[in-house]
Every structure is written in C-alpha cells, then in structure tokens.
Amino acid sequence: MDIEITAFDGERAEEADLLAYHRVVQSARDVDLAEAVPIAYEAVVRSVRLPHPGLGRADRWVARRSGEVIAVAFAYFPDGGNEHVALVDVTVHPKARRQGIGTALLEAVLPGLRGRRVVEGLQVVAGGAGERWAHALGFRTVNATVMQxxxxxxxxxxxxxxxxxxxxxxxxxxxxxxxxxxxxxxxxxxxxxxxxxxxxxxxxxxxxxxxxxxxxxxxxxxxxxxxxxxxxxxxxxxxxxxxxxxxxxxxxxxxxxxxxxxxxxxxxxxxxxxxxxxxxxxxxxxxxxxxxxxxxxxxxxxxxxxxxxxxxxxxxxxxxxxxxxxxxx
Ligand SMILES: CC(C)(COP(=O)(O)OP(=O)(O)OC[C@H]1O[C@@H](n2cnc3c(N)ncnc32)[C@H](O)[C@@H]1OP(=O)(O)O)[C@@H](O)C(=O)NCCC(=O)NCCS
CATH class of the missing domain: 3.40.630.30 (Gcn5-related N-acetyltransferase (GNAT))
Incomplete structure (x- = not known):
C-alpha cells in the first residue's frame, strides 16, 4: 500500500497539513453526520494543539498518500479509574475508504497505546461505516447512546x-x-x-x-x-x-x-x-x-x-x- 503513517504533532504541524487534517474531519462529518454543524478550521487547530477538557492531551497519527493527509487518528489516555482504557478514533477521508487505510492506521496506533488493555471508540454512528468497520476488526458494541x-x-x-x-x-x-x-x-x-x-x-x-x-x-x-x-x-x-x-x-x-x-x-x-x-x-x-x-x-x-x-x-x-x-x- 502506498501509504505512509506517522505520528502527528499539532504544535509543529505545517499549515498545509493542518488544512488537510481539517478537510478529512469535515468531509467525514458531511458523510457520517449529515446535518451536523460544520467544524471550523480554527476549531480543528485548537483541538490538535490543546488538551481536551477533562481528557487531557491526545496522541495523534496521520496517514498520507503522495504526501497528503488522507486519514487521521487519535488516542486519549483517561485517568480517574480509567487507566486500563485508551479512547481511540480513526477517521478516513470518504474518498479514501474501503482501501484498508483505516485498518492500517489502527494497526499502527495499537503499539502506541501505553499498555492500555482496552481500545474503546466512543460515539460511533449506530449502523454506520464506523460500527461496521469496527465489527469487521473484532470490536463489540458495548453501549448505546442517543444524540439530542x-x-x-x-x-x-x-x-x-x-x-x-x-x-x-x-x-x-x-x-x-x-x-x-x-x-x-x-x-x-x-x-x-x-x-x-x-x-x-x-x-x-x-x-x-x-x-x-x-x-x-x-x-x-x-x-x-x-x-x-x-x-x-x-x-x-x-x-x-x-x-x-x-x-x-x-x-x-x-x-x-x-x-x-x-x-x-x-x-x-x-x-x-x-x-x-x-x-x-x-x-x-x-x-x-x-x-x-x-x-x-x-x-x-x-x-x-x-x-x-x-x-x-x-x-x-x-x-x-x-x-x-x-x-x-
Ligand atoms: C470507519 C472508517 C475509519 C473505516 O475506514 P476504511 O479505511 O474505509 O476501512 P478499511 O478499508 O480498513 O475496512 C476494513 C474492513 O472493515 C469493513 N468495513 C469498512 N467500512 C465498511 C462499511 N462502510 N460497511 C461495511 N463494512 C465496512 C469491511 O469488512 C472492510 O473490508 P473490505 O473493504 O475488504 O470489505 C471510516 O469509514 C471512517 O472514517 N468513518 C467515520 C469515523 C468513524 O466512525 N470511525 C470509527 C470509530 S473510531
């Protein structure tokens, strides 16, 4: 596969990469969360540079093809009784899906989970690409929520x-x-x-x-x-x-x-x-x-x-x- 996967440091990232990161997130939202409020470029930059309130700092990874970011992943390492869990999210640009990129990105992330025993993905659209992909990779659905x-x-x-x-x-x-x-x-x-x-x-x-x-x-x-x-x-x-x-x-x-x-x-x-x-x-x-x-x-x-x-x-x-x-x- 002509894909390069690397760690991503939001503080040092070049603007072109941040713009591509935002493109992946927004294009995925357009497809997976139709009618959701768009996410501004500045909001994505804040999210990759600052700790998430309550969860701290994420480790991040990106997958590139021909130098361009086409998929992104992050992992949070919550504390307060959650020291066995890594909260992981993988998002692939809709145009790059079903080519094994999400799977390759997850496999690249797993060794970096600081020994956390459980990989958990929160807030995945029920019945959507994310849940189906997760099932194909051996994940179980463990909780159901409603967005209101x-x-x-x-x-x-x-x-x-x-x-x-x-x-x-x-x-x-x-x-x-x-x-x-x-x-x-x-x-x-x-x-x-x-x-x-x-x-x-x-x-x-x-x-x-x-x-x-x-x-x-x-x-x-x-x-x-x-x-x-x-x-x-x-x-x-x-x-x-x-x-x-x-x-x-x-x-x-x-x-x-x-x-x-x-x-x-x-x-x-x-x-x-x-x-x-x-x-x-x-x-x-x-x-x-x-x-x-x-x-x-x-x-x-x-x-x-x-x-x-x-x-x-x-x-x-x-x-x-x-x-x-x-x-x-
Ligand atoms: C879920 C997501 C990351 C999958 O990325 P991807 O690169 O398309 O996935 P892969 O190509 O590695 O898929 C591997 C296998 O998962 C299953 N799969 C993936 N997407 C699927 C879908 N839409 N419907 C059914 N099965 C699917 C298939 O078995 C697939 O193998 P196949 O293509 O040979 O049939 C991508 O759809 C995405 O970004 N979704 C939005 C964010 C999200 O929900 N993330 C998951 C929660 S962390």
Whole structure:
C-alpha cells in the first residue's frame, strides 16, 4: 500500500497539513453526520494543539498518500479509574475508504497505546461505516447512546419556567467553581457513577477538587466558557444536583450540554429538570450567541431522555460505543 503513517504533532504541524487534517474531519462529518454543524478550521487547530477538557492531551497519527493527509487518528489516555482504557478514533477521508487505510492506521496506533488493555471508540454512528468497520476488526458494541438537539428558536421558552422544589435553592457560575461550593460540587458529581454506560470500559471518572480545577483550566485555555447550575439543599448546605454546559467558540453557535446529576438521596423531586431548565433560561436571558444545544445520553437512561424531551430536545441520532482488547489474548 502506498501509504505512509506517522505520528502527528499539532504544535509543529505545517499549515498545509493542518488544512488537510481539517478537510478529512469535515468531509467525514458531511458523510457520517449529515446535518451536523460544520467544524471550523480554527476549531480543528485548537483541538490538535490543546488538551481536551477533562481528557487531557491526545496522541495523534496521520496517514498520507503522495504526501497528503488522507486519514487521521487519535488516542486519549483517561485517568480517574480509567487507566486500563485508551479512547481511540480513526477517521478516513470518504474518498479514501474501503482501501484498508483505516485498518492500517489502527494497526499502527495499537503499539502506541501505553499498555492500555482496552481500545474503546466512543460515539460511533449506530449502523454506520464506523460500527461496521469496527465489527469487521473484532470490536463489540458495548453501549448505546442517543444524540439530542434543542433548537432555541423552535422551542416555547415557557417550557423552562420550572419552579425550584421546596427546600432547595439554585446557584450558578461561569468558569471556575467558587471556593465555598467546590468541595460539595465535587461530591455531587459522584452521582454520575449511577448513570448507565452499558458494558463500556470507560466510566465517569472519580472527581476531586484538583481534577475540577484542571478541567476548568483546560476549558479556559480552549476559549470555551463553562456554565454550571447547582441545586443546594438548604437544610444541609450540600449540593444535591448539578448541570454543566459548554458554550461554543464563535463563529460556532452550538453549545454542548454536559453532565447532569442528582445525588441519590435527592432524586424524585424534579431537580434534574429544574437545573437544566434554569441553564436554558440563563442562556437566553444573557443573550449568548447560541442557536442550539446538543447532548448525548445513554439510550437506557429513560429519566434523562424524558427530561430532555420535556425541555424541547428532539432525538436526532443513535450512537454506539465499541471496544476490544488492544492486543490479541
Ligand atoms: C470507519 C472508517 C475509519 C473505516 O475506514 P476504511 O479505511 O474505509 O476501512 P478499511 O478499508 O480498513 O475496512 C476494513 C474492513 O472493515 C469493513 N468495513 C469498512 N467500512 C465498511 C462499511 N462502510 N460497511 C461495511 N463494512 C465496512 C469491511 O469488512 C472492510 O473490508 P473490505 O473493504 O475488504 O470489505 C471510516 O469509514 C471512517 O472514517 N468513518 C467515520 C469515523 C468513524 O466512525 N470511525 C470509527 C470509530 S473510531
């Protein structure tokens, strides 16, 4: 095969390679994620140069033909209880598919996975080229998620007029968590461990104040504002529930709704709906440059899916996670 595969260093890459990298990513999106918001060249450059907030820095590889980048791959090495997993993605330009390039790129990546036992691909379109390719290479589908989208102009904002349940008050911030609440916020984030993740190897990490501060710093460096709404239980002063959202970097106008969790002792009072509704009200009240919000939720997470539908989200796509061992047993 006339293909050259090398490691890719986003910091040192020449502009021609960065432009070709962006072309691969955008052309693949056009085919695999029809109607998804286009990804700007600058966003791709940021993603290859900066740590991903919460996951850290990726190792990257590219495949070239006649010197031009035609396929890209990356691997993240998550911590916080995920030290056995490498999160890997392989993307081949649509015009170069079914020529063995994706397989060759994956084989070149495997020895670089720092001894991680499981290779996992997250958010692969269900039934699409990625899932079929993965099955051909011995991966199993281990989890199913749904992608939901809320178009702000299409939803009656009255849906977000949700009363705060008695005995709780809301607190909000943007960027860094205030010192007086950060420890309780960290404790509340453990609620994510109750979210179903099928039999995926990657789990919601163990949160600490240090991890929260590191992620906030990575978000700051990536230019993304991060908003949080928490429900505080007034009798104890503890954070009972929270929701998090990442604002887009202009010109992108699509925000990403991140984790939402309610501590087991406080479930069943409507806190999940309440904190998410407040987040949306604030987005509009603060006149932020956002047209839509997307979120990904486990397909079995009926409560979260129902909350999202009540807020005006619609389900736009089914996704899966796939995995296999990194080395043959
Ligand atoms: C998945 C992807 C990387 C495959 O790249 P590729 O270079 O076309 O794959 P290969 O040529 O190495 O395919 C190897 C085998 O996988 C299977 N396969 C690949 N694409 C397939 C498809 N669209 N439908 C059915 N089987 C497929 C086939 O068995 C194929 O062998 P064959 O062509 O001899 O029949 C590419 O389609 C892509 O970039 N998709 C979008 C991103 C993605 O989903 N990545 C995977 C998650 S990490």
């Amino acid at each position: 989208e809320l178009r702000i102009a299409d939803v009656d904002a009255a849906r977000w007029d949700v009363d705060v349940p008695e005995g709780y008050r809301l607190e909000t911030w943007s960027g860094a968590a205030p010192d007086h609440v950060v420890e309780s916020y960290v404790r509340s984030k453990a609620a994510m461990h109750d979210a179903p993740t099928g039999s995926a190897a990657f789990h919601h990490p163990e949160w600490t104040v240090e991890r929260v501060r590191r992620t906030e710093e990575e978000l700051r460096r990536s230019g993304r504002d991060h908003r949080v709404v928490v429900a505080v239980h007034e009798a104890t002063g503890e954070v009972a529930g929270f929701t998090e959202l990442r604002l887009p970097v202009p010109p992108n106008r699509e925000a990403v709704q991140q984790d939402t969790g309610v501590h087991a002792e406080h479930r069943g009072h409507g806190l999940g709906l309440c904190v998410k509704a407040r987040m949306l009200r604030d987005l509009v009240a603060d006149d932020l440059a956002v047209d839509s919000v997307i979120t990904s939720t486990n397909a079995d997470n009926e409560h979260m899916v129902a909350v999202n539908l009540a807020l005006g989200y619609t389900t736009i796509r089914s996704m899966v996670d796939v995995n296999r061992t990194a080395a043959p047993d």
